[in-house]
Amino acid sequence: MSIKVTTIVHGAISIVNAIATGFGSAMGISLKVKVEINSKKGSGIIFQKGAGSTMIKKIIYDVLASKYLNNNQLLININSEIPSGMGLKSSSAVSNAVALACKSLLNRDINDDIVLNSAIDASLYAKTTITGAYDDSTACYYGGFVTTDNYKRKLLKREDSPNDIFAVIYLPNNNKRGDVTRLKLLSDIYLEAFQLAYSGQYWKAMTLNGVLTSSLISNSYNITRLCLENGALAASISGNGPAIAAVVHESKVQRVKSILSNLNGRIIVSQTNNQKATSLREVG
DSSP states (O other): OOEEEEEEEEEEEEEEOSTTTSEEEEEEEEEEEEEEEEEEESOOEEEEESOOOHHHHHHHHHHSOHHHHHHEEEEEEEEEOSOTTSSSOHHHHHHHHHHHHHHHHTTOOOOHHHHHHHHHHHHHHTTOOSSOOHHHHHHHHHOSEEEEETTTTEEEEEEOOOTTEEEEEEEESOOOOOOGGGGGGGHHHHHHHHHHHHTTOHHHHHHHHHHHHHHHHOSOHHHHHHHHHTTOSEEEEOTTSSOEEEEEEGGGHHHHHHHHTTSSEEEEEEEBOOOOOEEEEEEO
8 A cells, every 4th residue: 555645835935033032933934845655665764855954854754763764664745835034934844744744644623733743852852943933833833923932832822914916025145144153132121022923913023023033133224114104114134044035016126126136036926815724645
């Protein structure tokens, strides 16, 4: 018997960075990761597309018992639209998609918390996150707006984002990141930004996050300011950067995109996403 599982998980952008306080907020976007795992009689794990990182292997070995792995060969394809290492939650999306695929192989009822915790445990093990990135993981997994307590792995609030909103994302050619531990210097103000997000004032929270994060780990506030001056509802460094995301109505997309296209980098435009992660299981 062979089993094919296909999972899709989307990316996200930051509303409030959680490193300063442990409390974070993020919003799902439509860029996606697609993971296919074909399981058939045999043994071994073969990555046909996408690398088998420490994080991914940790998820596979944690979710699938050694008895299963000793009796089944896994052919794995990982296809991602999300640029890695830019602050667009690619690590969270990939880890979620792999964990969901492995759980689906076992044909068990999917427990969302178990999937998320498997992904986060592996991310912490591989040191791809500082706080566990529960805000990023839940925004990728559930879509929409999320506000979270990262250290307690608690989803405090989740609601749909507007469907007529786009993220215009600037990816600088220089992908250097600053010292993110500096964010703790302004932890009290990050907490105020989080409280704005928790109260539903996401654009104010995101813009305040942009001011704080730019001042502490980057010199890119001028780019954020340009976005705001040209019609963006909010703009901020996403995650620890270096990507900068501007949230705009459709009528302002071309204007903001045109301004950013004069800079040394590339532009991605993505709609918001409110769709939960999906899994399709086919038995052959």
